[in-house]
Amino acid sequence: MSYTGHFRVWRGDAEGGELKDFEVEVNEGEVVLDVIHRLQATQAHDLAVRWNCKAGKCGSCSAEVNGRPRLMCMTRMSVFAEDETVTVTPMRAFPVLRDLVTDVSFNYAKAREIPSFVPPPGLAPGEYRMAQQDVGRSQEFRKCIECFLCQDTCHVVRDHEENKPDFAGPRFLMRIAELDMHPLDAAAETGLDRARTAQDVHGLGYCNITKCCTEVCPEQIHITDNALIPMKERTADRKYDPLVWLGDRIFRRDK
Amino acid sequence: MTAVERHNYDVVVVGAGGAGLRAAIEARGQGLRTAVICKSLFGKAHTVMAEGGIAASMGNSNPHDNWQTHFRDTLRGGKFLNQWRMAELHAQEAPERVWELETWGALFDRTKDGRIAQRNFGGHEYARLAHVGDRTGLELIRTLQQRIVALQQEDFADAGDFEARLRVFQECTVTRVLKDGERVAGVFGYERESGRFFVIEAPAVVLATGGIGKSFKVTSNSWEYTGDGHALALLAGAPLINMEFVQFHPTGMVWPPSVKGILVTEGVRGDGGVLRNSDGKRFMFDYVPEVFKDKYATSEEEADGWYADPDTHRRPPELLPRDEVARAINSEVKAGRGSPHGGVFLDIASRLPAQEIQRRLPSMHHQFRELADVDITAEPMEVGPTCHYVMGGVDVDPDTAAAGGVPGLFAAGEVAGGMHGSNRLGGNSLSDLLVFGRRAGLHAARYAQALTASQRPAVADAQVDAAAAEALRPFSAEPAEGTDGAAPAAVGAAGGAAGGAAGGAAGGAAGGAGGAVAPPENPYTLHQELQQTMNDLVGIIRKEQEMEEALTRLADLRTRSRRAGVEGHRQFNPGWHLAIDLRNMLLVSECVARAALERTESRGGHTRDDHPQMDRRWRGVNLVCELASPPDQLAAQDPAAGQITLRRRDMPPIRADLLDLFEKDELRKYLTDEELGQ
Numbered sequence A: 001m002s003y004t005g006h007f008r009v010w011r012g013d014a015e016g017g018e019l020k021d022f023e024v025e026v027n028e029g030e031v032v033l034d035v036i037h038r039l040q041a042t043q044a045h046d047l048a049v050r051w052n053c054k055a056g057k058c059g060s061c062s063a064e065v066n067g068r069p070r071l072m073c074m075t076r077m078s079v080f081a082e083d084e085t086v087t088v089t090p091m092r093a094f095p096v097l098r099d100l101v102t103d104v105s106f107n108y109a110k111a112r113e114i115p116s117f118v119p120p121p122g123l124a125p126g127e128y129r130m131a132q133q134d135v136g137r138s139q140e141f142r143k144c145i146e147c148f149l150c151q152d153t154c155h156v157v158r159d160h161e162e163n164k165p166d167f168a169g170p171r172f173l174m175r176i177a178e179l180d181m182h183p184l185d186a187a188a189e190t191g192l193d194r195a196r197t198a199q200d201v202h203g204l205g206y207c208n209i210t211k212c213c214t215e216v217c218p219e220q221i222h223i224t225d226n227a228l229i230p231m232k233e234r235t236a237d238r239k240y241d242p243l244v245w246l247g248d249r250i251f252r253r254d255k
Numbered sequence B: 001m002t003a004v005e006r007h008n009y010d011v012v013v014v015g016a017g018g019a020g021l022r023a024a025i026e027a028r029g030q031g032l033r034t035a036v037i038c039k040s041l042f043g044k045a046h047t048v049m050a051e052g053g054i055a056a057s058m059g060n061s062n063p064h065d066n067w068q069t070h071f072r073d074t075l076r077g078g079k080f081l082n083q084w085r086m087a088e089l090h091a092q093e094a095p096e097r098v099w100e101l102e103t104w105g106a107l108f109d110r111t112k113d114g115r116i117a118q119r120n121f122g123g124h125e126y127a128r129l130a131h132v133g134d135r136t137g138l139e140l141i142r143t144l145q146q147r148i149v150a151l152q153q154e155d156f157a158d159a160g161d162f163e164a165r166l167r168v169f170q171e172c173t174v175t176r177v178l179k180d181g182e183r184v185a186g187v188f189g190y191e192r193e194s195g196r197f198f199v200i201e202a203p204a205v206v207l208a209t210g211g212i213g214k215s216f217k218v219t220s221n222s223w224e225y226t227g228d229g230h231a232l233a234l235l236a237g238a239p240l241i242n243m244e245f246v247q248f249h250p251t252g253m254v255w256p257p258s259v260k261g262i263l264v265t266e267g268v269r270g271d272g273g274v275l276r277n278s279d280g281k282r283f284m285f286d287y288v289p290e291v292f293k294d295k296y297a298t299s300e301e302e303a304d305g306w307y308a309d310p311d312t313h314r315r316p317p318e319l320l321p322r323d324e325v326a327r328a329i330n331s332e333v334k335a336g337r338g339s340p341h342g343g344v345f346l347d348i349a350s351r352l353p354a355q356e357i358q359r360r361l362p363s364m365h366h367q368f369r370e371l372a373d374v375d376i377t378a379e380p381m382e383v384g385p386t387c388h389y390v391m392g393g394v395d396v397d398p399d400t401a402a403a404g405g406v407p408g409l410f411a412a413g414e415v416a417g418g419m420h421g422s423n424r425l426g427g428n429s430l431s432d433l434l435v436f437g438r439r440a441g442l443h444a445a446r447y448a449q450a451l452t453a454s455q456r457p458a459v460a461d462a463q464v465d466a467a468a469a470e471a472l473r474p475f476s477a478e479p480a481e482g483t484d485g486a487a488p489a490a491v492g493a494a495g496g497a498a499g500g501a502a503g504g505a506a507g508g509a510a511g512g513a514g515g516a517v518a519p520p521e522n523p524y525t526l527h528q529e530l531q532q533t534m535n536d537l538v539g540i541i542r543k544e545q546e547m548e549e550a551l552t553r554l555a556d557l558r559t560r561s562r563r564a565g566v567e568g569h570r571q572f573n574p575g576w577h578l579a580i581d582l583r584n585m586l587l588v589s590e591c592v593a594r595a596a597l598e599r600t601e602s603r604g605g606h607t608r609d610d611h612p613q614m615d616r617r618w619r620g621v622n623l624v625c626e627l628a629s630p631p632d633q634l635a636a637q638d639p640a641a642g643q644i645t646l647r648r649r650d651m652p653p654i655r656a657d658l659l660d661l662f663e664k665d666e667l668r669k670y671l672t673d674e675e676l677g678q
Helices: A032-042 A105-113 A132-142 A148-154 A163-168 A170-181 A194-200 A212-217 A222-239 A242-252 B018-029 B068-076 B086-101 B138-159 B226-234 B282-287 B289-296 B300-306 B322-334 B354-360 B364-370 B428-449 B461-478 B499-504 B524-538 B545-559 B574-597 B663-672 B673-677
Strands: A003-012 A016-026 A061-067 A068-071 A084-087 A096-097 B005-008 B011-014 B034-037 B167-169 B171-179 B181-192 B196-201 B204-207 B244-254 B274-276 B344-347 B383-388 B409-410 B621-627 B644-650
Touching: A003 A032, A016 A032, A032 A084, A032 B086, A032 B524, A068 A148, A068 B322, A105 A170, A105 B138, A132 A170, A132 A222, A132 B138, A148 A170, A148 A212, A170 A222, A170 B300, A194 A222, A212 A222, A242 B673, B011 B018, B011 B181, B011 B226, B011 B383, B011 B428, B018 B034, B018 B138, B018 B204, B018 B428, B018 B621, B034 B171, B034 B428, B068 B086, B086 B138, B086 B428, B138 B167, B138 B196, B138 B428, B167 B354, B171 B196, B171 B226, B181 B204, B196 B461, B204 B226, B204 B428, B226 B409, B244 B322, B244 B364, B274 B282, B274 B322, B282 B322, B289 B663, B322 B383, B354 B364, B354 B524, B364 B383, B461 B574, B524 B545, B524 B574, B545 B574, B574 B621, B574 B644, B663 B673
Parallel strands: A003 A084, B005 B196, B011 B034, B011 B204, B034 B167, B204 B409
Antiparallel strands: A003 A016, A003 A096, A061 A068, A061 A084, B171 B181, B181 B196, B244 B383, B274 B344, B344 B383, B621 B644
């Protein structure tokens, strides 16, 4: 049931680092995070790693396992051959702090740039009425556990630091879609066109729908198909629809 | 003097789960400058693990529901040991708190007419839990997180600074509440990332740190649950109550070993799931206790009829309060009728169509498929009890959430005691967070507002130095007795300010046998031994002798923990963090063990093998834990003396109009004749 597994774990900090080799016990039913914890307890007490729930619900233990962005707590050891070397490295799109821990503040900065939910005027708490099929669309996006693996894998920023200022990333473009599809969000009444700002302000145009984000999502959210493409279609419709263009001109005149 | 970064706020909230974030929103809403400190990243707090729902008597699913019924269920669940005023406020205010979340963007599952849907749960008379599938906690934390961001956006619009009035200090750990005389003066802590120390001066501190589950081996709790707030309160001079009551959730995963303890939501049973033993028998019918006999079905037919027609059927016994179900599972396993991996079977596959299971319980479906190779739409789950929640906590004023004896200290959520009595009902935790998180934030703000500039407390340098020395000790772990002056046992590459001076100066006696140099202790090993001790000796079923043994082992662990040494430096060093957290876990574990030894009856989350009956004379008694001896003093190493003193305190009598909500016959099961006579 148990065997000695071969792990290569990146150790270092902002100054630099390297892959270190470890021979470590692996038991039946374990996940990569269990083995990392065993390394901490027995061979490398100061090995830095983020984790919380260990059940795929909090999105803390994101890293790259054999080059693929994954949650360590949801990566079963049984997917690897016993003689296979398992290489664990920090997420590549974010600056390393130490070992497997990266500086993910980019994501928190982007979160602040997305205008928040606008409650519908005239509805008191308790008076909200929404149909399940309508909330279901946004609920899919609210399953997001903010592991930031989609942000990590997205080629727009993965190796292109220069794009970061102009690009919110899949997670936060999806947040815009979520609010845009919220049945009672009153942003439009305040003059905010969420889909258009996704395009104009938050870099939706950078996305060329390669679906890498969807592939790595541990919650299996259809980020590209259900959030990004519908928003692209809407903004494209609006941009190129001559009636909308005309309407925009006419109604803007008195503002 | 230790060089540390200093900040100044009006209110500091320690913890960024549901209670902490709700408190911060309220304090900021009162116009005060508010800081939130969390051990993890913002939005990762343990609240995300909550699955089933938020209990609130909105009456959407059953119009008969009201706060009185919710109050009644809560007291029954807690076996009447609840702080009744808290239970009253909780039941009254929960619906407002849930509706408020919708105005911040929360999207709960809906009824057919578009209102918030409510689901059945153990101990709740009506379908009462607002939910989002089985990821309600995530929705709660995300909504509060996004509300905080919305407030920060307002501040940015006003002042050009997102953090002008509300700042989140992520990945920071508080190790001490600082005081000016009797009053709170701020907090001391370290940044996980850099290891640097910081002080936040503030007249009001809200503890919202959650629970203590990491002191037990099998637990649904994450690494953060090391009883920090409980310990901070004790060390600041505030008492804890009800620490003997620890909830073992009946359904945790039991296999594979690496996921043992991870929660399986009660929603599985609320939505029709049943428990079976290895003979295939629905055994819960055999475990309905006397006090609940007339409220639960006696046949499978009656129980199954309840889901569609709750008005003319009694509830299935799978939906008894958690303590009852956990004990029943424990008994079945002990009697040799368990599942292959030492649990029992939880079957939803034969009760609902596969598609419906995936819709209602998506996380459970995912969790079992990914972690255990089990398809819950086709086969039963194996489940067993797991340490889930501590009912005990900081003794607070029910209306203001103010901690006893320490002006400026407040507590809300799991770290506060009283609300749930001896056992918490499922769903009452999330509502507790919102109701008392808001109250704590409000009253902390009012307390801070009432102080003039000259009345504000000040942080003395000596306290900061002492706190820094304590936090650095693991880098220069104390040698065992008889090795005076020997080099520090661990590698002392502490780095940064005030490294060297601290550790060695911490006097006191370690307990090693004279002569030999004891090697430094591995904090991970100490933690594992602590978890094993609590699991085996102060677990779900307790005995006098075992708890005495536990106190002896805890004393030994306290002694050894003084030699817990760590390698490396202060930057994101988990070994160091654990060595610091051990102080807290040892303190709260002693509280649990001492209180459990003292209470010679069985009630809720406290089951004594040697005192199996509930005793009405114990109903009105709180056991109060207070710090007797600081961790670095001699008495703390002695199992008999220890760090904690215990005293009994009578609870205030339940208000007459609240008692009138119950039938006299039911009250007779709980209250003494004397209490009934009054």
